[in-house]
Amino acid sequence: MSNSQTIEKIEQQMFLDVIRERRSVRAYDPSVQISREEMTEILELATLAPSSSNLQPWRFLVIDTPELKEKLLPIAFNQQQVVEASAVIAVLGDVESYKKAEKIYGQAVEAGFMPVDTAKSFIERTVGMYSSLSPEVACQIVFTDGGLISMQLMLVARSKGYDTVPMGGYDKAKFVEAFGISERFVPVMLIAIGKAAKPGHPTTRLPIEDVAFFNEMPSIEE
Ligand SMILES: Cc1cc2nc3c(=O)[nH]c(=O)nc-3n(C[C@H](O)[C@H](O)[C@H](O)COP(=O)(O)O)c2cc1C
Structure with a gap:
């Protein structure tokens, strides 16, 4: 094996370890702080996730002061x-993410990834389509993209030695009210992040035969 093949193999193994070792952690060391710089880097890497029409509808509200965490606790x-x-x-999830289409496709032009005329027609089409979606469909899109970014965020965090737990267990109405979040932004999930004080419980997965099928779904569901 050549040196570069060996390095590739090690990197692959490290990536698989990140996936295997991520676990929902519910007990954290409260003395650990994540610097703004490191948090920004984690979020920046997470945003390499794919999104519908590359509109990147995710927005992050990082809650890291003791007062605001206390405020969130009962919620x-x-x-x-x-x-x-x-x-x-x-x-x-920003349900009006199309408002950034011009910026996003403009960046692609600037980077030399897209001719200006192609960008113009993309912007026109994207804005036309996304601005006329029903609220339900707009929400569905940001929930899908929001799920992808959340997973990526948790894996990036793990690769940097942090633990996470995704949380759907909170009162969404109270959350948006307490944190002054406009209707334009729908909550996808909360993710607690820090260093584990206790490891997460091991969990199991269904056998792959129960969840994966080739070419045809089985006719009877158990
Ligand atoms: C959308 C979503 C919402 C969740 N909400 C909570 C939650 O409110 N509180 C919690 O302790 N765990 C929550 N979990 C974590 C799951 O219980 C956990 O992912 C699952 O049991 C599998 O364990 P693992 O993440 O350690 O692999 C949530 C997970 C997901 C994906």
Whole structure:
């Protein structure tokens, strides 16, 4: 094996370890802080996730002060990780993300990835389509993209030695009210992030035969 093949193999193994070792952690070391710089780097890497028409509808509200974590605690049904973790990241979806289409496709032109005329027609089509979606469809799109960014964020965090837990257990109406979030941004999930004080419980997965099928779905569901 050549040196570069060996390095590739090691990198692949490290990536698989990140996937295998990620676990929902619910007990955190409250003394650990994540610097703004490192948090920004984690978020920046997470945003390499794919999104519908590359509109990147994710927005992050990073809650990292003790006062705001305390405020969030009852809204998240007193789940202790909210106050013990270094931060709680609220992943939000911008249902008017098409408003950034011009910027996004402009960047692609500037980077030399797209001719200006192609960008213009993309912008026109994207804005036309996304601005006329029903609220339900717009939400569905940001939930899909929001799920992808959340997963990527958790894996990036793990690769940097941090632990996470995704959280759907919170009162969304109370959350948007308490944190002054406009209707334009729908909450996707909360992600607590920090260093584990206790490892997450091991969990199992269904056997692959129960969930994966080739070319045809089985006719009878158990
Ligand atoms: C959308 C979503 C919402 C979740 N909400 C909570 C939650 O509110 N509180 C919690 O402790 N765990 C929550 N979890 C974590 C799951 O319980 C956990 O992912 C699952 O049991 C598998 O364990 P693992 O993440 O350690 O592999 C949530 C997971 C997902 C994907």
